Each structure stands twice: as structure tokens, then as C-alpha cells.
Amino acid sequence: MGECVQPFESRSSLPVVPRFLQIDGLTAGYEENGQHLPVLVDLTFSVGEGEFVSVIGPSGSGKSTLLDIIAGLIEPDCGELLIGGQRTGASERLGISAYMKQRDLLLPWRTVVENAALALEVGGMPRRTARAEAMVRLDEFGLTGFGAHYPAQLSGGMRQRVALLRTMLAGRSLILLDEPFGALDAITRATMQDWLLKRVGDHARTVILVTHDVEEAIFIADRVIVLTGRPARVAHTEVIDLPRPRTRAMVTEGRFVAHKTAVMTALGLFSESRP
Amino acid sequence: MTGNLDGGSTRADDWSERAQWLLPALLIVAGLSVWEIWVRVDNTPDWLLPAPSDIAASLINDWQLLLRHTWVTLQEVLLGFAAALITGALLAAALDASPVLKRATYPLIVASQAIPIVALAPLLLVWFGYGLLPKVIVTGLVAFFPIVVTTYDGLRSTDRETLELLRSMGAGRWTRFRLVKVPSALPSLFSGARIGVSVAVIGAVFGEYVGAKAGLGYLMNISSGRLLTDRVFACIVLLALLAIALFGLVSWLESRCLPWRTRLVGGR
Numbered sequence: 013m014g015e016c017v018q019p020f021e022s023r024s025s026l027p028v029v030p031r032f033l034q035i036d037g038l039t040a041g042y043e044e045n046g047q048h049l050p051v052l053v054d055l056t057f058s059v060g061e062g063e064f065v066s067v068i069g070p071s072g073s074g075k076s077t078l079l080d081i082i083a084g085l086i087e088p089d090c091g092e093l094l095i096g097g098q099r100t101g102a103s104e105r106l107g108i109s110a111y112m113k114q115r116d117l118l119l120p121w122r123t124v125v126e127n128a129a130l131a132l133e134v135g136g137m138p139r140r141t142a143r144a145e146a147m148v149r150l151d152e153f154g155l156t157g158f159g160a161h162y163p164a165q166l167s168g169g170m171r172q173r174v175a176l177l178r179t180m181l182a183g184r185s186l187i188l189l190d191e192p193f194g195a196l197d198a199i200t201r202a203t204m205q206d207w208l209l210k211r212v213g214d215h216a217r218t219v220i221l222v223t224h225d226v227e228e229a230i231f232i233a234d235r236v237i238v239l240t241g242r243p244a245r246v247a248h249t250e251v252i253d254l255p256r257p258r259t260r261a262m263v264t265e266g267r268f269v270a271h272k273t274a275v276m277t278a279l280g281l282f283s284e285s286r287p
Numbered sequence: 288m289t290g291n292l293d294g295g296s297t298r299a300d301d302w303s304e305r306a307q308w309l310l311p312a313l314l315i316v317a318g319l320s321v322w323e324i325w326v327r328v329d330n331t332p333d334w335l336l337p338a339p340s341d342i343a344a345s346l347i348n349d350w351q352l353l354l355r356h357t358w359v360t361l362q363e364v365l366l367g368f369a370a371a372l373i374t375g376a377l378l379a380a381a382l383d384a385s386p387v388l389k390r391a392t393y394p395l396i397v398a399s400q401a402i403p404i405v406a407l408a409p410l411l412l413v414w415f416g417y418g419l420l421p422k423v424i425v426t427g428l429v430a431f432f433p434i435v436v437t438t439y440d441g442l443r444s445t446d447r448e449t450l451e452l453l454r455s456m457g458a459g460r461w462t463r464f465r466l467v468k469v470p471s472a473l474p475s476l477f478s479g480a481r482i483g484v485s486v487a488v489i490g491a492v493f494g495e496y497v498g499a500k501a502g503l504g505y506l507m508n509i510s511s512g513r514l515l516t517d518r519v520f521a522c523i524v525l526l527a528l529l530a531i532a533l534f535g536l537v538s539w540l541e542s543r544c545l546p547w548r549t550r551l552v553g554g555r
Contacts, residue, residue, distance in 0.1 A: 080451075083455040084455065085451055085454060085455055106455060106456075106457045107455075107456060107457020109455065110456075111452060111456075113448065113452070115448060117446070117448055117449045117452050119449070119466075119467065119470070120547055121470045121471075121473075121547045122547075130453075130456070130466070131456045133466075134453065134456040134457060134458045134466070135456070135457065162547045182456065
């Protein structure tokens with residue numbers, strides 16, 4: 013186990029009204045060749061209900077580990093994770109969030125509708141009801157007429173939309189997105205970001221998006237949390253002051269550029285000493 | 288991640304599909320013709336090598352006898368194979384669920400394949416007599432191994448990230464097994480079953496050879512003793528047809544059970 017950094021002021025600085033998700037002094041790492049490699053060190057931040065937060069950092073900075081911990085897949089070495097003010101263990105968090113990864117992870121033997129309904133079925137909803145729920149949402153995700161198709165018959169963008177539908181349909185209060193559009197080409201990616209904004213806007217959910225694309229992080233989120241390289245700490249928090257609904261044209265606005273400059277500076281992209 | 292909306296050129300496909308049947312058929316016809324001519328020109332005695340026409344005659348004249356014995360062998364194969372399929376699949380699931388069990392029994396399962404059936408079959412005869420049971424056991428034993436190994440590998444190679452996704456949805460072990468592991472291991476199970484059903488036929492015939500009152504193996508044994516070589520060949524033809532039919536049956540079941548695969552390979 014790694015050494016736990018005792019959070020000295022974070023605990024007292026927690027807001028009186030509990031935020032939806034509070035992460036306090038989170039430290040995690042893994043063992044390799046008998047050595048403990050720290051991935052996250054004393055990470056502290058919180059996310060409000062209905063807030064859209066982007067987490068950005070250099071690759072290998074432990075962003076995926078962070079989401080795995082929030083989802084309940086991994087137990088951190090130390091630190092607290094509170095949901096609605098309640099301390100939670102990893103196993104208690106399983107089933108609380110809807111997780112979407114870079115790989116669409118569609119089950120090849122299930123049709124589009126069956127894949128989309130997966131989380132509902134796991135949640136105990138009868139198959140028929142779950143599939144009917146998925147069916148009526150196909151239009152909304154640009155999948156009209158593809159309900160009975162198998163994943164291998166779809167394009168990359170469509171597969172990712174099925175994964176997005178599965179994630180949204182799960183009906184969880186927290187949505188975790190781990191570079192969901194990382195494997196897509198630039199044009200499909202932009203379209204998918206628009207889809208995401210529209211769908212999340214419709215349903216007002218709390219979202220944490222992990223990305224290494226600065227523009228994506230700003231364009232989509234209310235707040236961008238910048239992590240340092242491994243082991244990751246919070247380097248900077250950028251509150252995004254752009255009205256919603258967001259439009260592509262905003263990307264060229266002065267305010268957007270200012271945010272972009274701030275985030276890139278926090279990532280150390282402007283320092284001359286970079287190799 | 289393999290999209291395949293792009294269908295290949297259809298003319299080449301049509302031709303190769305036809306050639307798939309045409310070439311082996313031509314080869315068989317050519318082979319049989321050479322055989323027939325050779326035997327007639329050389330005047331080879333029947334008991335040494337019967338002509339294909341003699342074998343066909345035996346198939347037609349003795350059809351009732353052959354049918355009765357084929358039915359016995361078929362029963363042995365089906366029972367043995369079914370037993371191998373059920374125990375094999377269950378054992379594979381148990382091995383996958385428990386690493387301890389796997390470490391304890393996997394070497395034994397592999398070792399069981401080193402036991403010569405030649406040594407075991409006479410013992411089974413002593414223990415269980417001349418009836419159906421010892422043949423079913425031999426058949427089951429030979430068919431069991433490929434099924435366990437391929438199914439276990441299939442369960443093991445289930446995509447880890449998908450399993451984690453299901454876990455994040457709150458799916459317990461049984462749900463993950465049912466919704467992800469089983470369907471992703473099915474293609475492997477069917478591969479094992481296809482090998483298993485082919486060797487099951489050999490197993491049944493071997494069991495009958497050692498000691499039986501009926502079955503194609505038994506019929507071959509007594510026919511060769513009486514120099515009825517044409518009937519021996521008739522039995523071989525029937526065994527081959529039996530193996531092909533069972534192999535085809537498993538393949539057909541596979542295409543029925545795994546529609547997502549067939550639809551992608553051949554489908555529109």
C-alpha cells in the first residue's frame with residue numbers, strides 16, 4: 013500500500029451543504045515488480061448535482077483510474093468518496109453510475125435495441141419492457157430503423173451512439189465518460205459531441221467526462237479540472253463561462269480562447285522547457 | 288471493430304460456392320471410376336478389394352441389417368456425445384468459476400487423455416457387460432476432452448473490459464456469467480462440439496470392436512471374419528455418412544444459435 017497523505021485542510025473546507033459527489037484526499041496506485049507506483053495523490057474536488065465536469069490531463073495521468081474508483085470498480089488506497097454527503101465503499105457505488113468507455117463494448121450477439129437495454133435489464137427490469145424503452149429512444153440517437161441490426165453491421169459513429177444510448181438509458185444519476193469519442197475521426201467526433209450536449213441537456217444529469225482534448229473539455233463542460241502528470245493532483249480548475257446551449261461558433265470566440273489558454277497553460281503546454 | 292457492410296464481389300462468391308461442392312464431387316467420382324476399372328481389369332477377388340459397385344450392391348441388398356446396426360451405433364454416439372456435452376460444458380464453467388478447482392483438476396483432465404482407450408475399453412466390458420453402457424462411456428470419454436478445453440478457453444477469453452462494464456452496472460457474478468460469458472464462449476463450445484461429435488463416432492465403433500452384440504463396429508468385425516469385405520466397406524460408408532451428418536447437424540445448430548455470426552458471414 014502506498015503512503016496516505018493526510019488531508020490537512022480539505023476536510024474542514026468541505027461545504028456545509030453536501031455536494032452531489034465529493035472526492036476527498038483520494039490516493040491510489042498499483043504494484044508493479046514489487047514497487048508501489050502512485051497514480052493519484054491526494055486528489056480533492058467535488059461535483060454539484062446536474063453539473064458537467066471535464067477532467068483533463070496528460071496521458072497516463074490516472075484519469076481512467078479515477079473513473080474506475082468513482083464507478084466502484086477499484087478501491088482506492090486512501091481517501092473518501094461521498095455521494096450526497098454519504099461515505100461510500102467501492103462495492104456500494106457499483107450500479108450508481110453509468111459508465112461509457114472509448115471502446116463501445118457492445119455485445120456482438122445483441123442487436124442495437126438489446127444492447128441499449130442492457131443496463132435496464134441488469135437493473136432488474138423485465139426484458140420486454142426494457143427493450144420497448146430502448147426502442148422508443150432510437151430516433152433521438154439517430155438510430156431509426158437500426159434496432160434489429162447487430163453491432164458489426166454499424167459504422168463506428170453509430171456504434172458509439174448505441175453505447176451513448178445504453179449509457180443514458182441506464183437512468184443513473186451520475187454519468188462517467190472515459191474518452192468516449194477518442195477513437196472516432198474529427199468530423200464524427202464533433203457530431204458526437206453535439207449529440208452528447210443535446211441529450212445531456214434534455215435530461216440534466218451529472219456528468220464527468222475524461223478527455224485529453226482541450227477543446228472538447230471546454231466546449232462541453234461547466235468546469236474543467238486539469239490534472240498534473242503522474243502521480244496526478246489537481247493542477248487547476250477552470251470554470252467555463254459560456255452560455256448554454258453551446259454552439260460550434262463559440263470555439264472561435266474570445267472567451268473560449270481565453271479558457272483554452274488557461275487550460276493549456278495549466279497543462280504546461282506553453283512552458284519553453286518542454287522537450 | 289470489424290465493420291462489414293461492404294459485400295465482396297458476388298460473381299466470384301457464386302463460383303466458389305458452386306466449386307465448393309463440385310470439386311469434391313468430381314474427385315469422388317474420378318476416384319471411384321479408377322477404383323472400379325482397376326478392380327475389373329485386374330480381376331481382384333471380392334474378399335480382397337470389392338469394386339464400388341459391389342459395395343453399392345451390399346448397401347442395397349443388406350439395407351435392413353445395416354440400418355439396424357447403424358441405429359445402434361447412432362444411439363451410442365448420441366448418448367455419449369450428449370453426456371460429454373453436458374459434463375464438458377458444466378465442468379468448463381466450474382473450472383472458470385474456481386481457479387482452485389482449475390489448478391487441482393486441469394492436469395488430471397489432460398492426463399485422462401493419455402490413458403489409452405485400448406486399455407480402458409476391455410475393462411469397461413468387464414465392468415459393464417456387452418450392452419450399450421460401456422460404448423456410451425468410451426464415446427463420452429473421447430468426445431468430452433475437446434469440449435471442455437475449447438469451452439474453458441472461450442469462457443476465459445471473455446473481454447475483460449465488457450465484464451467490468453457489467454460490474455459497474457451492478458451486475459453480480461451470475462448475471463455477468465449469463466449475459467456475457469456464456470454467449471461469448473458459445474462459438475468455442477460449438478467448435479469443441481464439432482470435434483467432439485466426429486471423434487464420438489470413432490469412440491463408439493471402437494467400443495463395439497472390443498465386444499458387442501450389435502452396431503456397425505460389431506458388424507464390421509464379424510463381416511471381415513467371414514471375408515464379406517463388401518459389407519465391411521458398406522459399414523465404412525455408413526460410418527462416414529453418419530459422421531458427416533452429425534457434423535452438419537452441429538454446424539446447423541450453431542448457425543441457429545449464433546445468428547449474429549452467420550448473418551455477418553453470409554448475410555445481407
